[in-house]
Amino acid sequence: MMKRMMMLTRTVVNRFTIVQSHSLRCHSQSRRQMSMGSESLVSRLKSCGLLQTKGLIGGKWVDAYDGRTIEVHNPANGQVIASVACMGDKETKDAISAAYDAFAPWSKLTAADRSNRLRNWYNLLIQHKEELGQLITLEQGKPIKEAIGEVGYGASFIEFFAEEAKRVYGDIIPATLSDRRLFVLKQPVGVVGVVTPWNFPLAMITRKVGPALACGCTVVIKPSEFTPLTALAAAELALQSGIPPGVLNVVMGDAPKIGNSLLESSQVRKITFTGSTAVGKKLMAGAAETVKKVSLELGGNAPCIVFDDADLEVALKGSLATKFRNSGQTCVCANRILVQEGIYEKFTSAFSNAVQDLKVGNGFSEGVVQGPLINEAAVQKVDSFVQDAISKGAKVLVGGKRHSLGFTFYEPTIIGDVKNEMLIARQEVFGPVAPVIRFKTEEEAIQIANDTNAGLAAYIFTNSMKRSWRVAEALEYGIVGVNEGLVSTEVAPFGGYKQSGLGREGSKYGLDEYLEIKYVCMGNMG
Ligand code: SIN
Numbered sequence: 227m228m229k230r231m232m233m234l235t236r237t238v239v240n241r242f243t244i245v246q247s248h249s250l251r252c253h254s255q256s257r258r259q260m261s262m263g264s265e266s267l268v269s270r271l272k273s274c275g276l277l278q279t280k281g282l283i284g285g286k287w288v289d290a291y292d293g294r295t296i297e298v299h300n301p302a303n304g305q306v307i308a309s310v311a312c313m314g315d316k317e318t319k320d321a322i323s324a325a326y327d328a329f330a331p332w333s334k335l336t337a338a339d340r341s342n343r344l345r346n347w348y349n350l351l352i353q354h355k356e357e358l359g360q361l362i363t364l365e366q367g368k369p370i371k372e373a374i375g376e377v378g379y380g381a382s383f384i385e386f387f388a389e390e391a392k393r394v395y396g397d398i399i400p401a402t403l404s405d406r407r408l409f410v411l412k413q414p415v416g417v418v419g420v421v422t423p424w425n426f427p428l429a430m431i432t433r434k435v436g437p438a439l440a441c442g443c444t445v446v447i448k449p450s451e452f453t454p455l456t457a458l459a460a461a462e463l464a465l466q467s468g469i470p471p472g473v474l475n476v477v478m479g480d481a482p483k484i485g486n487s488l489l490e491s492s493q494v495r496k497i498t499f500t501g502s503t504a505v506g507k508k509l510m511a512g513a514a515e516t517v518k519k520v521s522l523e524l525g526g527n528a529p530c531i532v533f534d535d536a537d538l539e540v541a542l543k544g545s546l547a548t549k550f551r552n553s554g555q556t557c558v559c560a561n562r563i564l565v566q567e568g569i570y571e572k573f574t575s576a577f578s579n580a581v582q583d584l585k586v587g588n589g590f591s592e593g594v595v596q597g598p599l600i601n602e603a604a605v606q607k608v609d610s611f612v613q614d615a616i617s618k619g620a621k622v623l624v625g626g627k628r629h630s631l632g633f634t635f636y637e638p639t640i641i642g643d644v645k646n647e648m649l650i651a652r653q654e655v656f657g658p659v660a661p662v663i664r665f666k667t668e669e670e671a672i673q674i675a676n677d678t679n680a681g682l683a684a685y686i687f688t689n690s691m692k693r694s695w696r697v698a699e700a701l702e703y704g705i706v707g708v709n710e711g712l713v714s715t716e717v718a719p720f721g722g723y724k725q726s727g728l729g730r731e732g733s734k735y736g737l738d739e740y741l742e743i744k745y746v747c748m749g750n751m752g
Contacts, residue, residue: 329442
C-alpha cells in the first residue's frame, strides 16, 4: 500500500513539473514545449481540431447511436485522456454503406486526382507531426521522439502510394487467334475493412489505407480501442485534404460487433488486419462466408542471430534497436537473441551494460527511451513469461521485474541461458525482455530460428558475405535484416511466412493486395 502511494505521489509530482513548463502552439512546437502536462496538451489539441472523439461516417462526426462512450487512458499514468464513441454493428453498417456509396465516384476519379488528394493528406500529416506525435505518446506511451518518428514513417506510406497511384498498369497479352485482342485491367477491389492495432496507432493505418485509396478503394477503419485518438486525428486531416466524404470512415468501440459486421457484409470485399495471430485466424475464418480477400500481418517470433564473426558494435546496436524499439511492442522485435558460443560472454556482458542504461519513464520526459507497456494485461503476460523461464533454469542478467515507477512500466530485461523450448522462446513476449540462447554451429542456429510457426522478421549479424547469403536464404521469414536491426520502410515489402500472415504491405507489392485482375477478351477484331 505504502509502495503504491509512493508511486502515485511520484507520478503526480512528475506531472505537475511537466505542466509548469508548457505553452503550446498548434502547428509548430519546440521540443521544450512538447514536454507539457496532459491537460494543457489535450485542450490545445482540442482547439486545433485534432482531438476528435466521435466516429467518422460518410464525412460526418457522429456519436454512438446509443450514446455510449469508452475511455482512452494514458498508459504512463492511468489518467483518462478522453472518452470516445463506443460504436457497434449499427454504426458499422452505416459506415459500410457510406463507403459503398463513395466507391464508384472515388474509383472513377483519375489516378492523378486521387494522387493529389493523398499528397495533400501527406502534407497535412507532416505539418502536424508534432501534435500527432503527442497524441501517440499520450495514448500509446512511446517516447515522444519515437512517436514523432512514427508520424514520419506513417506519413511516408501516404506519400509513397500517392506516387504509386499513377502506376497501376495493366497488360496486353499476345492473342492466340488473329482476330482477338486480350487485355488485363487492374481494378480496385471495393470497400475495405481495415482493422488495426495499438502499437503503431498511425503507421498501421496509413500502410493499409494509403494503397487502398490509391487504387480507388474506400475504407472503414476500426482502430484499436486503446489508441483511437491518433486515428481520428488522421481522419480529420484526411477530410481537410480533400478526400471526399465516405471514402474514409472510422468506427471504434465494440470490437467483436464491428468485426462481425465487416465480415458479414457482402459489400465489404476485403479485410486487412494487423494484430495477433489468434484474431487473424478468426478474421480469416469469418471472411470465408463471403469469400473476401484477406491480408494479414500477424505475430512474429523473430530470431536475432549473432555469429562469432560479427562486428560486436554493429551487433549490439542492431540487437538493441530491434529488441527495444517501442519497448519491445512490435511484431518485428527480436523475440530470441541467438548468440554463438565464441562471442556469448562478450556479447551478453556488453548488451547488459547497454540495457542497464536505457532510461524508462513517461514518454514526454527528457531522455526517456523506454515507455510503459500498453496495459496491465501486457505486463502480466511479460512477467509470467519471465517467471516461467526462471523456473526452468534461465538466469536474469538485467531487470526481470516490474519497474519501480509502477503502472505498466517493466524493467528492460535480459535473460541468459534460455532454451528454445521455454515459453518465452515459443511465443511472442511483446515487451522489453531479451531472452538469449547459446548455439554452437550455423546449422544449429538456422534450425532453432526456423523451429516456430511464425515467420515475419529475422536478423543476422556476421562479417561473412557468404554466410549472409546462405543464412538469409535458409531462414523461413518474410523479412531478413543483415547487420541491421531496423528494417521497416515504405519502399520495401513487409509481411510474413507461415502463420505470420498473408500478403505484403508497403512497396510496389502492397498495391496488388487492393486490386482485382480483370481479363478482357475482344473478339471480331480482324
Ligand atoms: C508491427 O509491429 O506490426 C509493425 C512494425 C513495423 O512496421 O516496423
